[in-house]
Amino acid sequence: MSQLIKSSFTLLILICLVMNTSWARPKDINWPKLYSQQLFHITEVMVTDVASPPVAARIYAYSNLAAYLIAKESGNGFENLNILDQTYLAEQDWEIAVSGIKSPEFAAIYAMLKVGEAIMPSGYLLKEKQSEWTETALKAKIISKKELQAHIAFAESVAAKVMQVAKKDGYLQLSTLTRYTPQQGEGFWYPTPPAYISAVEPEWKTIKPFFIQNLEEYEPAPMAPFDMSEGSSFHNQLMEVYNITNELNEERKLIANFWDCNPFKVEFSGHMAIGVKKISPGGHWIGITGIAAEKAKLSFAETAYVHSLVGMALHDAFISCWKAKYKTDRIRPETVINQQMDQRWRPLLQTPPFPEYTSGHSVISRASAIVLTGYFGDDFDFVDSSEIYFGLPERPFKSFLLASEEAAISRLYGGIHFRDAIENGVSQGEKIGKMIWSKVGSKE
Numbered sequence: 505m506s507q508l509i510k511s512s513f514t515l516l517i518l519i520c521l522v523m524n525t526s527w528a529r530p531k532d533i534n535w536p537k538l539y540s541q542q543l544f545h546i547t548e549v550m551v552t553d554v555a556s557p558p559v560a561a562r563i564y565a566y567s568n569l570a571a572y573l574i575a576k577e578s579g580n581g582f583e584n585l586n587i588l589d590q591t592y593l594a595e596q597d598w599e600i601a602v603s604g605i606k607s608p609e610f611a612a613i614y615a616m617l618k619v620g621e622a623i624m625p626s627g628y629l630l631k632e633k634q635s636e637w638t639e640t641a642l643k644a645k646i647i648s649k650k651e652l653q654a655h656i657a658f659a660e661s662v663a664a665k666v667m668q669v670a671k672k673d674g675y676l677q678l679s680t681l682t683r684y685t686p687q688q689g690e691g692f693w694y695p696t697p698p699a700y701i702s703a704v705e706p707e708w709k710t711i712k713p714f715f716i717q718n719l720e721e722y723e724p725a726p727m728a729p730f731d732m733s734e735g736s737s738f739h740n741q742l743m744e745v746y747n748i749t750n751e752l753n754e755e756r757k758l759i760a761n762f763w764d765c766n767p768f769k770v771e772f773s774g775h776m777a778i779g780v781k782k783i784s785p786g787g788h789w790i791g792i793t794g795i796a797a798e799k800a801k802l803s804f805a806e807t808a809y810v811h812s813l814v815g816m817a818l819h820d821a822f823i824s825c826w827k828a829k830y831k832t833d834r835i836r837p838e839t840v841i842n843q844q845m846d847q848r849w850r851p852l853l854q855t856p857p858f859p860e861y862t863s864g865h866s867v868i869s870r871a872s873a874i875v876l877t878g879y880f881g882d883d884f885d886f887v888d889s890s891e892i893y894f895g896l897p898e899r900p901f902k903s904f905l906l907a908s909e910e911a912a913i914s915r916l917y918g919g920i921h922f923r924d925a926i927e928n929g930v931s932q933g934e935k936i937g938k939m940i941w942s943k944v945g946s947k948e
Contacts, residue, residue, distance in 0.1 A: 533644065535609065535804040540794030542613045543568070543811065544893075545633040546620040547787050553626050554767050556704045557856075557864055558711075558822035560784035562675065564815035565714065567619040570666045571612040572812035574659070575805040577602040592714045592816065596669060600662055604654070607647040609804045611659040613637055618663035623670060673712040681707045684830070691730025692833050693859035697842075697850070701768055701857035709827035714816040715940045722824045722936055724928040727832055727861045732844065741922040745837040746845065749852055749919040756917040760852050762896050763788070763865060763914035769854045782894060785865045785911075786818040789872040791890030792907065796880055810879055813944060814872055821871040821936050825864050825929070834861040837919060851919025863921045866912035866929030867936070873908035874937025880904070908933075 546567055550560050577600065602608050617634050621627035638656075641647045647655060684706035686694050695701060709719065716722060728737035752760075765785040783791070793814045797807045838855045856864075877884070882903055889898040901907040912930050915921035 533646070534798065536794060536797035536800075536802050536807045539571075539613065539804065539807045539811070540791075540798070542633070542637060543616065543790070543794070545617065545630060546624075547783065547790070549620065549624050549626050549629050550787065551767065551783065552629070553624055555624070555784065556767065557765075557784045557786060557868075558705050558708045558819075558826055560767070561786040561815070561818035561822045561868070562670075562673075562711070563620065563623055564786055564790050565812075565819040566623055566666055566670045566815075567616045568808065568812040568815040570615040570619045570663050571808040573600050573662055573666070574602060574605075574608050574612040574615055575808035577608065600665070602658075605658055606651050607641070607655060610637075610641045610647045611655045611662070612804070612808055614656060614659035615662045615666075618660055619666050619670075622663065622667050674710045678705070678707055678710070681710065687833055691835050693835050694839055695857060696836055696838050696855040698854070699768070699857075703830075704768075704856075704858045705826060706830050706858075708823060709830065711819075711823050713820040713823050715943060716820045716824065716936070719824055719827055722932060722939075723831075724828050724862045724932040725924075727834060727928070728922070728924050730835065732840075737924070738922075741924060742837060742840055742845075744923060745851075745916065745919055745921075746841055746849070748916060749849075752852060752917060757852060758897075759910055760914045760918035762891055762899055763911045764853050764918065765865065766854055766856055768857055783890070785868055786815075786822070788890050788911075789814060789818060789869065792872075792886070792888055792904070793876065795886050795889065796876060796884065796904075799886055800880060800884075810876075813879070813940075814875055817871050817875045817937060817940050818868050820940070821868040821933055822864065824932065824936060825862055825867040826858075828862050828932070829859040829864075832861040833859050834925075836860045837922060853915075853918030853920050855920050860921060861925045862929035862932055863912065863915045863925045864929070865915055866908075866921075866926045867933040869908040869911035870905075870930045870933030871937035871940070872933075873904035874934055875941055876904040878941040 546563065550563060555563065602611070605611055614634060614637060617630050617637060621630040621634070624630075638652065642649060642652070684703045686692065686703070693703070695703075713719075728741060731738045732742075733739060748756075763785075765783055765788050767782050767784050769782055790811065793811055794807075797810060802810070836855050837860075838849070838851055841849045882905065884904065885900070885902045886904075887898050887900045888907065892898060901910070908930070912926045915926055916923060
């Protein structure tokens with residue numbers, strides 16, 4: 505009898521061990537890769553909606569912020585980090601606690617997708633992705649069925665809090681502001697071929713930044729005044745654009761196309777206009793962030809943190825840049841060249857539908873690179889595969905700053921920016937990036 509009891513007890517222990525093992529949390533998941541895959545679903549919807557560059561940056565900022573708010577309470581990956589709580593988050597009454605949440609990773613990604621759903625016109629497409637994420641998490645034993653509903657409810661509550669903040673940043677008021685009308689006279693921006701799209705987000709300067717306290721402090725250096733006199737700074741820059749684009753080698757063409765990131769590109773086939781799907785400039789740098797996180801084998805919490813930080817930096821950089829664009833209201837090279845030099849000339853890249861000064865890609869690329877360099881180091885090499893999805897090959901870079909320099913000069917090769925818009929844009933972005941990194945601190 506005692507032997508039977510002993511055998512039964514042993515069997516019970518084995519059953520318990522099997523049950524515990526079956527729900528053991530996985531330890532070998534590539535969290536940066538999984539995070540990037542789920543975040544890319546938001547990018548896909550942005551491409552569908554043709555989100556403008558500043559709008560896309562806002563979406564990245566809030567969706568990643570939702571993930572970070574949950575991940576930061578998990579206790580993993582934040583030792584010795586002077587994190588966002590000491591800057592932007594300290595100003596918010598979030599009331600978020602993850603006690604009782606067994607998988608902050610599941611909840612964080614779910615919250616990210618919920619914000620994406622709420623913040624984009626076609627966000628409803630993410631409902632399917634939320635279901636797919638749930639199935640993936642259950643199959644990978646990231647979460648159990650018993651825990652599922654509590655985690656979803658928690659994620660939805662965090663997403664709702666983030667959206668409460670987003671609704672107060674001025675975006676919903678944009679449609680009530682005075683519509684933009686092109687100025688009359690030489691040197692001012694005017695819609696460009698082939699679609700002649702109206703000016704995009706002319707009042708974006710009214711959107712609330714995350715870190716910038718005073719936009720006036722981040723205005724770029726003055727641009728060269730419009731002057732077609734031979735030998736003037738403006739004329740020299742105009743001739744530089746014209747000559748470079750007429751003599752592009754294959755490498756420069758590749759660089760220009762790699763960093764194009766124009767969501768408004770339109771091609772014509774007969775009388776039919778066809779929109780070409782492309783990632784935004786911010787989407788390209790979010791892609792680089794994911795690549796770096798995976799290479800560095802960051803924890804889930806750190807992955808959410810650095811994505812949130814870059815998203816918020818992009819948001820602030822675009823606000824500053826767009827303020828400069830509509831204050832200067834500068835003409836694009838294509839318009840001047842067509843009017844005064846060569847009617848048949850077209851730039852390699854399609855000119856985006858907003859004023860020229862400063863170069864948006866130059867500003868946001870430098871700001872992002874400064875933040876990423878602060879986090880990963882100045883000698884962090886990587887292979888940028890962000891554009892493979894859009895049919896372009898990967899490119900290796902020895903540092904984030906070198907990548908940002910290539911992104912900036914690509915606008916000259918593409919024929920869509922003057923040199924001073926590029927160089928002063930880089931300086932503008934560097935100032936913003938350094939300010940943000942000084943606020944969030946280093947890992948030391």
